[in-house]
Amino acid sequence: MQFSGFRVIKEALTGHKGWKPLWRNPDPQPSYDYIIVGGGGHGLATAWNLARTFGAKRIAVLEKGWLGSGNIGRNTTIIRSNYMLPGNEPFYELSMKLWERMEQDLNFNAMVSQRGILNLAHTDAQRDAFRRRGNAMRFAGADSELLDQDGVRAMYPWLNFDNARFPIKGGLLQRRGGTARHDGVAWGYARAADRLGVDIIQNCEVTGFRIENGRLRGVETSRGFIGAGKVGVAVAGSSGRVMAKAGLRLPIESHVLQAFVSEGLKPVVDGVITFGAGHFYVSQSDKGGLVFGGDIDGYNSYAQRGNLPVIEDVIEGGMALMPAIGRARLLRAWGGIMDMSMDGSPIIDRTPIEGLYLNAGWCYGGFKATPASGLCFAHLLATDRPHETARFLRLDRFARGLVIDEKGMGAQPNLH
Amino acid sequence: MLIPHPLLGLRDAQEFTYLGDAALLNRPDGMAEGAAEAFFDYAYLRDNPAGPHRELWFHEQGDRSWLVVTRDTVTHEILGAELARDVALAAKGGAQ
Ligand SMILES: Cc1cc2nc3c(=O)[nH]c(=O)nc-3n(C[C@H](O)[C@H](O)[C@H](O)COP(=O)(O)OP(=O)(O)OC[C@H]3O[C@@H](n4cnc5c(N)ncnc54)[C@H](O)[C@@H]3O)c2cc1C
Numbered sequence: 001m002q003f004s005g006f007r008v009i010k011e012a013l014t015g016h017k018g019w020k021p022l023w024r025n026p027d028p029q030p031s032y033d034y035i036i037v038g039g040g041g042h043g044l045a046t047a048w049n050l051a052r053t054f055g056a057k058r059i060a061v062l063e064k065g066w067l068g069s070g071n072i073g074r075n076t077t078i079i080r081s082n083y084m085l086p087g088n089e090p091f092y093e094l095s096m097k098l099w100e101r102m103e104q105d106l107n108f109n110a111m112v113s114q115r116g117i118l119n120l121a122h123t124d125a126q127r128d129a130f131r132r133r134g135n136a137m138r139f140a141g142a143d144s145e146l147l148d149q150d151g152v153r154a155m156y157p158w159l160n161f162d163n164a165r166f167p168i169k170g171g172l173l174q175r176r177g178g179t180a181r182h183d184g185v186a187w188g189y190a191r192a193a194d195r196l197g198v199d200i201i202q203n204c205e206v207t208g209f210r211i212e213n214g215r216l217r218g219v220e221t222s223r224g225f226i227g228a229g230k231v232g233v234a235v236a237g238s239s240g241r242v243m244a245k246a247g248l249r250l251p252i253e254s255h256v257l258q259a260f261v262s263e264g265l266k267p268v269v270d271g272v273i274t275f276g277a278g279h280f281y282v283s284q285s286d287k288g289g290l291v292f293g294g295d296i297d298g299y300n301s302y303a304q305r306g307n308l309p310v311i312e313d314v315i316e317g318g319m320a321l322m323p324a325i326g327r328a329r330l331l332r333a334w335g336g337i338m339d340m341s342m343d344g345s346p347i348i349d350r351t352p353i354e355g356l357y358l359n360a361g362w363c364y365g366g367f368k369a370t371p372a373s374g375l376c377f378a379h380l381l382a383t384d385r386p387h388e389t390a391r392f393l394r395l396d397r398f399a400r401g402l403v404i405d406e407k408g409m410g411a412q413p414n415l416h
Numbered sequence: 417m418l419i420p421h422p423l424l425g426l427r428d429a430q431e432f433t434y435l436g437d438a439a440l441l442n443r444p445d446g447m448a449e450g451a452a453e454a455f456f457d458y459a460y461l462r463d464n465p466a467g468p469h470r471e472l473w474f475h476e477q478g479d480r481s482w483l484v485v486t487r488d489t490v491t492h493e494i495l496g497a498e499l500a501r502d503v504a505l506a507a508k509g510g511a512q
Protein backbone atom coordinates (compact mmCIF):
# COMPACT_ATOMS: atom_id res chain seq x y z
CA MET A 1 0.00 0.00 0.00
CA GLN A 2 1.51 3.28 -1.16
CA PHE A 3 0.61 6.44 0.77
CA SER A 4 -0.38 9.47 -1.29
CA GLY A 5 -2.58 12.54 -1.10
CA PHE A 6 -5.08 10.80 -3.37
CA ARG A 7 -5.19 7.81 -1.03
CA VAL A 8 -5.78 10.00 2.03
CA ILE A 9 -8.71 11.75 0.34
CA LYS A 10 -10.16 8.46 -0.89
CA GLU A 11 -10.00 6.96 2.60
CA ALA A 12 -11.49 10.10 4.12
CA LEU A 13 -14.46 9.76 1.79
CA THR A 14 -14.96 6.03 2.38
CA GLY A 15 -14.81 5.93 6.18
CA HIS A 16 -11.11 4.96 6.51
CA LYS A 17 -11.92 1.29 5.99
CA GLY A 18 -9.08 0.55 3.58
CA TRP A 19 -6.07 1.07 5.87
CA LYS A 20 -4.07 -2.08 6.58
CA PRO A 21 -1.55 -2.91 9.34
CA LEU A 22 1.80 -1.31 8.50
CA TRP A 23 3.87 -4.46 8.90
CA ARG A 24 3.35 -8.22 9.14
CA ASN A 25 3.81 -10.09 12.39
CA PRO A 26 5.71 -13.20 11.25
CA ASP A 27 7.06 -16.10 13.33
CA PRO A 28 10.85 -16.46 13.28
CA GLN A 29 12.46 -18.65 10.59
CA PRO A 30 15.08 -21.21 11.76
CA SER A 31 17.88 -19.02 10.36
CA TYR A 32 18.66 -15.74 8.61
CA ASP A 33 21.58 -14.21 6.77
CA TYR A 34 21.35 -11.11 8.96
CA ILE A 35 19.83 -10.68 12.39
CA ILE A 36 19.51 -7.24 13.90
CA VAL A 37 18.99 -7.26 17.66
CA GLY A 38 16.85 -4.32 18.80
CA GLY A 39 13.78 -2.94 17.06
CA GLY A 40 14.51 0.70 17.81
CA GLY A 41 15.21 3.38 15.24
CA HIS A 42 18.77 2.24 14.58
CA GLY A 43 17.93 -1.45 14.24
CA LEU A 44 15.02 -0.82 11.89
CA ALA A 45 17.00 1.69 9.80
CA THR A 46 19.82 -0.84 9.54
CA ALA A 47 17.48 -3.59 8.36
CA TRP A 48 15.90 -1.30 5.78
CA ASN A 49 19.29 -0.22 4.46
CA LEU A 50 20.52 -3.81 4.27
CA ALA A 51 17.54 -4.69 2.10
CA ARG A 52 17.23 -1.51 0.09
CA THR A 53 20.80 -0.19 -0.29
CA PHE A 54 22.70 -3.47 -0.20
CA GLY A 55 20.08 -5.80 -1.66
CA ALA A 56 20.38 -8.30 1.18
CA LYS A 57 17.71 -10.96 1.70
CA ARG A 58 16.73 -13.09 4.70
CA ILE A 59 16.90 -10.33 7.32
CA ALA A 60 15.20 -10.32 10.72
CA VAL A 61 14.88 -7.68 13.41
CA LEU A 62 14.40 -9.13 16.91
CA GLU A 63 12.76 -6.84 19.47
CA LYS A 64 12.26 -7.89 23.08
CA GLY A 65 9.22 -5.66 23.60
CA TRP A 66 7.03 -4.00 21.04
CA LEU A 67 8.46 -2.01 18.24
CA GLY A 68 9.52 1.48 19.20
CA SER A 69 9.18 0.97 22.96
CA GLY A 70 12.79 1.95 23.65
CA ASN A 71 14.48 5.31 23.29
CA ILE A 72 13.13 5.96 19.81
CA GLY A 73 9.74 6.45 21.48
CA ARG A 74 11.10 8.29 24.53
CA ASN A 75 13.30 11.03 23.19
CA THR A 76 12.76 14.73 22.68
CA THR A 77 13.02 14.40 18.88
CA ILE A 78 15.70 16.99 18.14
CA ILE A 79 17.62 16.56 14.91
CA ARG A 80 20.67 18.68 14.10
CA SER A 81 24.21 18.43 12.80
CA ASN A 82 25.94 21.10 14.90
CA TYR A 83 28.87 18.96 16.00
CA MET A 84 32.49 19.97 15.69
CA LEU A 85 35.05 17.17 15.57
CA PRO A 86 36.16 15.56 12.29
CA GLY A 87 35.15 12.13 13.64
CA ASN A 88 31.60 13.35 14.25
CA GLU A 89 30.48 16.29 12.14
CA PRO A 90 30.52 14.67 8.67
CA PHE A 91 28.58 11.73 10.10
CA TYR A 92 25.82 13.90 11.62
CA GLU A 93 25.66 16.03 8.47
CA LEU A 94 25.18 12.88 6.39
CA SER A 95 22.35 12.05 8.77
CA MET A 96 20.84 15.52 8.32
CA LYS A 97 20.86 15.05 4.56
CA LEU A 98 19.15 11.68 4.94
CA TRP A 99 16.49 13.27 7.19
CA GLU A 100 15.79 15.77 4.44
CA ARG A 101 14.74 13.00 2.05
CA MET A 102 13.56 10.37 4.51
CA GLU A 103 9.85 10.83 3.90
CA GLN A 104 10.28 10.33 0.16
CA ASP A 105 12.61 7.37 0.71
CA LEU A 106 10.20 5.66 3.10
CA ASN A 107 6.90 6.89 1.64
CA PHE A 108 5.90 7.80 5.19
CA ASN A 109 5.07 11.05 6.94
CA ALA A 110 7.63 11.24 9.76
CA MET A 111 6.80 14.93 10.30
CA VAL A 112 10.39 16.03 9.75
CA SER A 113 10.28 19.72 10.57
CA GLN A 114 13.31 21.93 9.94
CA ARG A 115 12.23 24.59 12.39
CA GLY A 116 15.77 25.60 13.36
CA ILE A 117 17.82 24.98 16.47
CA LEU A 118 19.34 27.84 18.46
CA ASN A 119 22.11 27.26 21.01
CA LEU A 120 22.30 30.25 23.35
CA ALA A 121 25.62 31.83 24.34
CA HIS A 122 26.06 33.54 27.70
CA THR A 123 29.72 34.54 27.81
CA ASP A 124 32.24 35.91 25.35
CA ALA A 125 34.17 32.64 25.59
CA GLN A 126 31.08 30.63 24.75
CA ARG A 127 30.37 32.86 21.76
CA ASP A 128 33.94 32.36 20.51
CA ALA A 129 33.53 28.60 20.94
CA PHE A 130 30.29 28.75 18.94
CA ARG A 131 32.02 30.73 16.19
CA ARG A 132 34.60 27.99 15.96
CA ARG A 133 31.93 25.28 15.99
CA GLY A 134 29.95 27.09 13.31
CA ASN A 135 33.04 27.25 11.10
CA ALA A 136 33.74 23.55 11.64
CA MET A 137 30.15 22.80 10.62
CA ARG A 138 30.53 24.80 7.43
CA PHE A 139 33.73 22.92 6.58
CA ALA A 140 31.64 19.74 6.68
CA GLY A 141 28.97 21.21 4.41
CA ALA A 142 26.45 22.03 7.14
CA ASP A 143 24.76 25.41 7.65
CA SER A 144 25.36 27.67 10.65
CA GLU A 145 24.72 31.29 11.61
CA LEU A 146 26.13 33.23 14.53
CA LEU A 147 23.54 35.58 16.04
CA ASP A 148 24.23 38.56 18.27
CA GLN A 149 21.88 39.55 21.06
CA ASP A 150 19.62 41.52 18.74
CA GLY A 151 19.40 38.55 16.41
CA VAL A 152 18.21 36.35 19.27
CA ARG A 153 15.82 39.07 20.48
CA ALA A 154 14.22 39.23 17.06
CA MET A 155 13.43 35.51 17.23
CA TYR A 156 12.45 35.09 20.86
CA PRO A 157 11.82 38.48 22.52
CA TRP A 158 10.35 36.82 25.60
CA LEU A 159 13.55 35.02 26.70
CA ASN A 160 15.13 36.24 29.93
CA PHE A 161 18.00 38.30 28.48
CA ASP A 162 18.98 39.94 31.75
CA ASN A 163 19.52 36.87 33.87
CA ALA A 164 22.20 37.90 36.38
CA ARG A 165 24.26 34.75 36.00
CA PHE A 166 23.59 33.85 32.38
CA PRO A 167 22.72 36.96 30.35
CA ILE A 168 22.03 35.99 26.73
CA LYS A 169 24.80 37.32 24.51
CA GLY A 170 23.92 35.63 21.25
CA GLY A 171 23.59 32.18 19.81
CA LEU A 172 24.51 29.63 17.18
CA LEU A 173 21.63 28.91 14.84
CA GLN A 174 21.29 25.94 12.54
CA ARG A 175 18.19 26.55 10.45
CA ARG A 176 18.20 23.07 8.92
CA GLY A 177 17.98 21.49 12.38
CA GLY A 178 14.61 20.83 13.99
CA THR A 179 12.45 17.93 15.08
CA ALA A 180 10.80 14.79 13.70
CA ARG A 181 7.95 12.63 14.95
CA HIS A 182 9.84 9.92 16.89
CA ASP A 183 7.23 7.15 16.63
CA GLY A 184 6.68 8.06 12.99
CA VAL A 185 10.37 7.41 12.31
CA ALA A 186 10.17 3.92 13.84
CA TRP A 187 6.94 3.11 12.03
CA GLY A 188 8.21 4.48 8.75
CA TYR A 189 11.37 2.36 8.80
CA ALA A 190 9.45 -0.69 10.04
CA ARG A 191 6.89 -0.44 7.27
CA ALA A 192 9.48 0.20 4.56
CA ALA A 193 11.67 -2.69 5.78
CA ASP A 194 8.67 -5.02 5.99
CA ARG A 195 7.71 -4.15 2.44
CA LEU A 196 11.17 -5.32 1.33
CA GLY A 197 10.66 -8.65 3.10
CA VAL A 198 12.40 -8.00 6.43
CA ASP A 199 10.88 -10.10 9.25
CA ILE A 200 10.16 -7.85 12.22
CA ILE A 201 9.73 -10.14 15.21
CA GLN A 202 8.38 -8.49 18.32
CA ASN A 203 8.35 -9.89 21.86
CA CYS A 204 11.48 -11.88 21.06
CA GLU A 205 14.29 -11.20 23.52
CA VAL A 206 17.85 -12.21 22.73
CA THR A 207 19.04 -14.09 25.82
CA GLY A 208 22.40 -15.36 24.60
CA PHE A 209 24.76 -15.92 21.69
CA ARG A 210 25.90 -19.25 20.28
CA ILE A 211 29.61 -18.90 19.59
CA GLU A 212 31.80 -21.74 18.25
CA ASN A 213 35.58 -21.28 17.98
CA GLY A 214 35.29 -17.52 18.06
CA ARG A 215 32.61 -17.50 15.32
CA LEU A 216 29.00 -16.55 15.92
CA ARG A 217 26.44 -19.16 14.84
CA GLY A 218 23.23 -17.53 15.98
CA VAL A 219 21.27 -16.18 18.90
CA GLU A 220 19.33 -17.76 21.75
CA THR A 221 16.02 -16.04 22.20
CA SER A 222 12.88 -16.23 24.27
CA ARG A 223 11.38 -17.89 21.18
CA GLY A 224 14.17 -20.43 20.71
CA PHE A 225 17.48 -20.59 18.84
CA ILE A 226 17.75 -18.68 15.57
CA GLY A 227 20.76 -19.27 13.33
CA ALA A 228 22.47 -16.32 11.67
CA GLY A 229 25.27 -15.49 9.27
CA LYS A 230 25.86 -12.09 10.83
CA VAL A 231 24.35 -10.44 13.88
CA GLY A 232 24.26 -6.70 14.45
CA VAL A 233 23.41 -5.52 17.96
CA ALA A 234 21.67 -2.13 18.22
CA VAL A 235 20.04 -2.18 21.64
CA ALA A 236 20.76 1.40 22.79
CA GLY A 237 20.86 1.56 26.63
CA SER A 238 21.08 -2.23 26.96
CA SER A 239 24.40 -2.65 25.11
CA GLY A 240 26.32 -3.42 28.31
CA ARG A 241 24.10 -6.23 29.44
CA VAL A 242 23.47 -7.73 25.98
CA MET A 243 27.15 -7.77 25.00
CA ALA A 244 28.04 -9.25 28.40
CA LYS A 245 26.17 -12.35 27.17
CA ALA A 246 28.81 -12.61 24.44
CA GLY A 247 31.54 -12.20 27.05
CA LEU A 248 32.45 -8.61 26.11
CA ARG A 249 33.00 -5.64 28.41
CA LEU A 250 32.37 -2.26 26.86
CA PRO A 251 33.52 1.33 27.53
CA ILE A 252 29.91 2.08 28.41
CA GLU A 253 27.71 2.77 31.44
CA SER A 254 23.89 2.84 31.30
CA HIS A 255 22.26 6.01 32.60
CA VAL A 256 18.75 7.41 32.77
CA LEU A 257 17.73 10.62 31.01
CA GLN A 258 14.36 12.18 31.71
CA ALA A 259 12.08 14.23 29.47
CA PHE A 260 8.98 16.30 30.11
CA VAL A 261 5.87 17.56 28.37
CA SER A 262 3.65 20.43 29.48
CA GLU A 263 -0.05 20.82 28.80
CA GLY A 264 -0.93 22.00 25.31
CA LEU A 265 -0.35 25.71 24.72
CA LYS A 266 -0.79 28.05 21.80
CA PRO A 267 2.31 28.33 19.57
CA VAL A 268 5.11 30.05 21.46
CA VAL A 269 8.37 28.22 20.68
CA ASP A 270 8.52 27.73 16.93
CA GLY A 271 12.04 26.27 16.88
CA VAL A 272 14.32 24.44 19.30
CA ILE A 273 16.15 26.46 21.97
CA THR A 274 19.01 25.12 24.06
CA PHE A 275 20.36 26.73 27.22
CA GLY A 276 23.57 24.78 27.68
CA ALA A 277 24.79 26.80 30.65
CA GLY A 278 21.63 25.97 32.58
CA HIS A 279 21.13 22.45 31.20
CA PHE A 280 17.75 23.01 29.63
CA TYR A 281 16.36 22.67 26.12
CA VAL A 282 12.87 23.09 24.77
CA SER A 283 10.72 22.80 21.68
CA GLN A 284 6.97 22.70 21.16
CA SER A 285 5.15 19.71 19.75
CA ASP A 286 2.56 20.02 17.03
CA LYS A 287 -0.09 19.32 19.67
CA GLY A 288 1.12 22.35 21.63
CA GLY A 289 2.96 20.71 24.53
CA LEU A 290 6.34 22.15 25.48
CA VAL A 291 8.80 19.28 25.20
CA PHE A 292 11.86 19.81 27.35
CA GLY A 293 14.71 18.15 29.19
CA GLY A 294 18.09 18.66 30.79
CA ASP A 295 20.72 16.58 32.53
CA ILE A 296 20.94 12.85 33.13
CA ASP A 297 20.16 11.69 36.66
CA GLY A 298 23.85 11.03 37.25
CA TYR A 299 24.21 7.38 38.29
CA ASN A 300 23.98 4.00 36.56
CA SER A 301 20.38 3.00 35.99
CA TYR A 302 18.25 0.54 34.05
CA ALA A 303 15.01 1.77 35.63
CA GLN A 304 13.49 3.71 32.70
CA ARG A 305 12.35 6.25 35.25
CA GLY A 306 14.18 9.01 37.05
CA ASN A 307 14.07 10.75 40.40
CA LEU A 308 12.64 14.07 41.58
CA PRO A 309 15.84 16.10 42.12
CA VAL A 310 16.56 16.20 38.40
CA ILE A 311 12.98 17.22 37.61
CA GLU A 312 13.45 20.14 39.97
CA ASP A 313 16.80 21.02 38.44
CA VAL A 314 15.50 20.96 34.86
CA ILE A 315 12.52 23.09 35.73
CA GLU A 316 14.72 25.62 37.54
CA GLY A 317 16.72 25.88 34.32
CA GLY A 318 13.51 26.44 32.39
CA MET A 319 12.34 29.13 34.80
CA ALA A 320 15.68 30.92 34.52
CA LEU A 321 15.47 31.03 30.74
CA MET A 322 11.76 31.53 30.12
CA PRO A 323 9.99 32.58 33.32
CA ALA A 324 6.61 32.25 31.58
CA ILE A 325 7.00 28.45 31.75
CA GLY A 326 6.07 28.71 35.43
CA ARG A 327 2.44 29.27 34.40
CA ALA A 328 2.24 26.01 32.45
CA ARG A 329 1.33 22.71 34.06
CA LEU A 330 3.56 19.66 33.66
CA LEU A 331 1.68 16.85 32.01
CA ARG A 332 4.14 13.96 31.92
CA ALA A 333 7.72 12.99 32.77
CA TRP A 334 9.49 9.78 31.83
CA GLY A 335 12.94 8.31 31.56
CA GLY A 336 14.91 6.40 28.96
CA ILE A 337 18.05 4.31 29.44
CA MET A 338 20.99 5.30 27.35
CA ASP A 339 24.50 4.05 26.84
CA MET A 340 26.99 6.59 28.10
CA SER A 341 30.23 5.87 26.28
CA MET A 342 33.45 6.98 27.92
CA ASP A 343 34.09 9.78 25.43
CA GLY A 344 30.45 10.65 24.76
CA SER A 345 30.63 9.46 21.13
CA PRO A 346 29.10 6.40 19.45
CA ILE A 347 30.56 3.08 18.33
CA ILE A 348 29.82 1.34 15.01
CA ASP A 349 32.28 -1.52 14.61
CA ARG A 350 32.99 -5.22 14.41
CA THR A 351 33.65 -7.04 17.66
CA PRO A 352 36.42 -9.56 18.39
CA ILE A 353 33.82 -12.30 17.75
CA GLU A 354 33.54 -13.10 14.04
CA GLY A 355 30.06 -12.39 12.75
CA LEU A 356 29.08 -10.14 15.68
CA TYR A 357 28.81 -6.38 15.09
CA LEU A 358 28.05 -3.53 17.45
CA ASN A 359 26.12 -0.27 17.17
CA ALA A 360 26.19 1.43 20.58
CA GLY A 361 27.17 4.35 22.77
CA TRP A 362 24.71 6.91 21.42
CA CYS A 363 24.48 8.66 24.78
CA TYR A 364 21.67 11.22 24.75
CA GLY A 365 22.04 12.15 21.11
CA GLY A 366 21.29 9.16 18.95
CA PHE A 367 17.88 10.05 17.54
CA LYS A 368 19.33 12.53 15.05
CA ALA A 369 21.78 9.82 14.04
CA THR A 370 19.10 7.26 13.14
CA PRO A 371 19.28 7.48 9.31
CA ALA A 372 23.10 7.65 9.10
CA SER A 373 23.53 5.02 11.79
CA GLY A 374 21.29 2.66 9.80
CA LEU A 375 23.19 3.33 6.59
CA CYS A 376 26.66 2.98 8.13
CA PHE A 377 25.84 -0.10 10.20
CA ALA A 378 24.27 -1.81 7.18
CA HIS A 379 27.37 -0.90 5.16
CA LEU A 380 29.59 -2.51 7.77
CA LEU A 381 27.43 -5.64 8.00
CA ALA A 382 27.15 -6.04 4.24
CA THR A 383 30.72 -5.23 3.20
CA ASP A 384 32.77 -5.82 6.37
CA ARG A 385 34.30 -2.38 5.86
CA PRO A 386 33.37 0.78 7.79
CA HIS A 387 31.39 3.39 5.92
CA GLU A 388 33.52 6.41 4.99
CA THR A 389 31.84 8.76 7.48
CA ALA A 390 31.83 6.26 10.36
CA ARG A 391 35.45 5.23 10.14
CA PHE A 392 36.41 7.01 13.37
CA LEU A 393 33.67 5.37 15.43
CA ARG A 394 35.83 2.40 16.34
CA LEU A 395 35.53 0.19 19.40
CA ASP A 396 39.26 0.14 20.04
CA ARG A 397 39.72 3.92 19.95
CA PHE A 398 39.96 4.09 23.75
CA ALA A 399 42.84 1.60 23.87
CA ARG A 400 44.56 3.43 21.01
CA GLY A 401 44.16 6.94 22.42
CA LEU A 402 41.85 8.06 19.59
CA VAL A 403 38.86 9.10 21.66
CA ILE A 404 36.36 11.57 20.16
CA ASP A 405 35.76 13.95 23.05
CA GLU A 406 33.21 16.19 21.41
CA LYS A 407 32.63 18.14 24.61
CA GLY A 408 36.28 19.18 24.65
CA MET A 409 36.55 18.38 28.32
CA GLY A 410 39.54 16.07 28.10
CA ALA A 411 39.97 12.46 27.31
CA GLN A 412 38.72 10.87 30.47
CA PRO A 413 35.62 8.89 31.41
CA ASN A 414 32.92 10.49 33.54
CA LEU A 415 32.35 13.21 30.97
CA HIS A 416 28.66 12.50 31.34
CA MET B 417 17.01 8.40 47.08
CA LEU B 418 18.28 8.25 50.66
CA ILE B 419 21.74 6.86 51.36
CA PRO B 420 22.32 5.20 54.75
CA HIS B 421 25.63 6.84 55.70
CA PRO B 422 27.43 4.54 58.21
CA LEU B 423 28.27 7.49 60.52
CA LEU B 424 25.55 10.04 59.81
CA GLY B 425 22.46 7.95 59.14
CA LEU B 426 20.08 8.48 56.23
CA ARG B 427 21.20 11.32 53.98
CA ASP B 428 19.63 12.67 50.78
CA ALA B 429 21.48 11.45 47.68
CA GLN B 430 21.53 15.09 46.56
CA GLU B 431 24.31 15.74 49.10
CA PHE B 432 26.58 13.35 47.20
CA THR B 433 28.38 13.25 43.88
CA TYR B 434 28.74 10.00 42.02
CA LEU B 435 31.96 8.59 40.66
CA GLY B 436 30.92 5.18 39.31
CA ASP B 437 31.88 1.55 39.77
CA ALA B 438 33.57 0.84 43.12
CA ALA B 439 36.15 -1.23 41.23
CA LEU B 440 37.84 2.16 40.72
CA LEU B 441 39.21 1.75 44.24
CA ASN B 442 41.59 -0.86 42.83
CA ARG B 443 43.94 1.35 40.86
CA PRO B 444 46.49 -0.73 38.93
CA ASP B 445 50.19 -0.49 39.62
CA GLY B 446 51.66 1.78 36.94
CA MET B 447 55.07 0.10 37.16
CA ALA B 448 53.86 -3.48 36.79
CA GLU B 449 54.04 -5.65 33.64
CA GLY B 450 51.13 -4.89 31.30
CA ALA B 451 50.31 -1.60 33.05
CA ALA B 452 49.03 0.02 29.84
CA GLU B 453 46.39 -2.68 29.36
CA ALA B 454 45.49 -2.65 33.02
CA PHE B 455 44.96 1.12 32.89
CA PHE B 456 42.86 0.91 29.71
CA ASP B 457 40.67 -1.60 31.46
CA TYR B 458 40.58 0.49 34.64
CA ALA B 459 39.82 3.80 32.96
CA TYR B 460 37.38 2.74 30.27
CA LEU B 461 35.79 -0.70 30.61
CA ARG B 462 32.79 -1.34 32.86
CA ASP B 463 30.74 -4.36 33.95
CA ASN B 464 27.63 -2.13 33.86
CA PRO B 465 25.33 -4.69 35.54
CA ALA B 466 21.54 -4.60 35.67
CA GLY B 467 20.95 -5.37 39.35
CA PRO B 468 23.11 -4.86 42.44
CA HIS B 469 26.05 -2.54 41.72
CA ARG B 470 28.81 -1.44 44.10
CA GLU B 471 29.62 2.19 43.43
CA LEU B 472 31.45 5.23 44.81
CA TRP B 473 29.57 8.21 46.21
CA PHE B 474 31.34 11.27 47.66
CA HIS B 475 29.57 13.11 50.47
CA GLU B 476 30.58 16.46 49.02
CA GLN B 477 27.97 18.54 50.82
CA GLY B 478 28.38 16.63 54.05
CA ASP B 479 31.34 15.12 55.86
CA ARG B 480 33.34 14.74 52.61
CA SER B 481 33.78 11.02 53.10
CA TRP B 482 33.80 8.51 50.26
CA LEU B 483 31.28 5.68 50.50
CA VAL B 484 30.90 2.36 48.73
CA VAL B 485 27.15 2.13 48.16
CA THR B 486 25.47 -1.06 46.96
CA ARG B 487 22.45 -0.12 44.85
CA ASP B 488 20.13 -2.00 42.53
CA THR B 489 20.37 -0.30 39.14
CA VAL B 490 17.00 -1.72 38.06
CA THR B 491 14.93 -0.59 41.05
CA HIS B 492 17.13 2.21 42.52
CA GLU B 493 16.88 0.39 45.88
CA ILE B 494 19.89 1.02 48.14
CA LEU B 495 21.10 -2.20 49.71
CA GLY B 496 23.93 -0.92 51.90
CA ALA B 497 26.68 1.64 52.41
CA GLU B 498 30.20 1.40 53.85
CA LEU B 499 33.03 3.86 54.27
CA ALA B 500 35.26 3.46 51.20
CA ARG B 501 38.24 3.72 53.55
CA ASP B 502 37.14 0.60 55.42
CA VAL B 503 36.58 -1.26 52.16
CA ALA B 504 40.02 -0.30 50.85
CA LEU B 505 41.76 -1.23 54.12
CA ALA B 506 39.96 -4.57 54.29
CA ALA B 507 41.10 -5.31 50.73
CA LYS B 508 44.70 -4.64 51.81
CA GLY B 509 44.30 -7.10 54.66
CA GLY B 510 42.96 -5.08 57.57
CA ALA B 511 43.77 -1.82 59.32
CA GLN B 512 47.40 -0.71 59.35
C1 LIG C 1 14.66 11.35 27.37
C2 LIG C 1 15.53 11.24 26.15
C3 LIG C 1 15.63 12.31 25.26
C4 LIG C 1 16.41 12.22 24.13
N1 LIG C 1 16.42 13.26 23.24
C5 LIG C 1 17.11 13.16 22.08
C6 LIG C 1 17.05 14.21 21.13
O1 LIG C 1 16.34 15.21 21.29
N2 LIG C 1 17.78 14.08 19.98
C7 LIG C 1 18.57 13.00 19.75
O2 LIG C 1 19.25 12.96 18.73
N3 LIG C 1 18.62 11.96 20.64
C8 LIG C 1 17.90 12.01 21.79
N4 LIG C 1 17.93 10.96 22.70
C9 LIG C 1 18.75 9.78 22.40
C10 LIG C 1 18.07 8.81 21.43
O3 LIG C 1 16.73 8.61 21.79
C11 LIG C 1 18.79 7.47 21.41
O4 LIG C 1 20.18 7.65 21.29
C12 LIG C 1 18.35 6.59 20.25
O5 LIG C 1 16.94 6.53 20.17
C13 LIG C 1 18.91 5.20 20.42
O6 LIG C 1 18.73 4.35 19.30
P1 LIG C 1 17.46 3.42 19.05
O7 LIG C 1 16.36 4.30 18.56
O8 LIG C 1 17.82 2.30 18.19
O9 LIG C 1 17.16 2.87 20.53
P2 LIG C 1 15.92 2.10 21.12
O10 LIG C 1 14.65 2.60 20.58
O11 LIG C 1 16.10 2.11 22.60
O12 LIG C 1 16.14 0.64 20.53
C14 LIG C 1 16.81 -0.42 21.17
C15 LIG C 1 15.85 -1.59 21.26
O13 LIG C 1 16.55 -2.76 21.68
C16 LIG C 1 15.64 -3.54 22.40
N5 LIG C 1 16.37 -4.55 23.16
C17 LIG C 1 17.14 -4.36 24.28
N6 LIG C 1 17.64 -5.53 24.69
C18 LIG C 1 17.18 -6.48 23.82
C19 LIG C 1 17.35 -7.89 23.75
N7 LIG C 1 18.10 -8.56 24.64
N8 LIG C 1 16.74 -8.55 22.74
C20 LIG C 1 15.97 -7.89 21.83
N9 LIG C 1 15.78 -6.56 21.87
C21 LIG C 1 16.38 -5.86 22.86
C22 LIG C 1 14.88 -2.54 23.25
O14 LIG C 1 13.65 -3.06 23.70
C23 LIG C 1 14.73 -1.37 22.29
O15 LIG C 1 13.49 -1.35 21.63
C24 LIG C 1 17.15 11.03 23.87
C25 LIG C 1 17.07 9.96 24.76
C26 LIG C 1 16.25 10.04 25.89
C27 LIG C 1 16.16 8.87 26.80
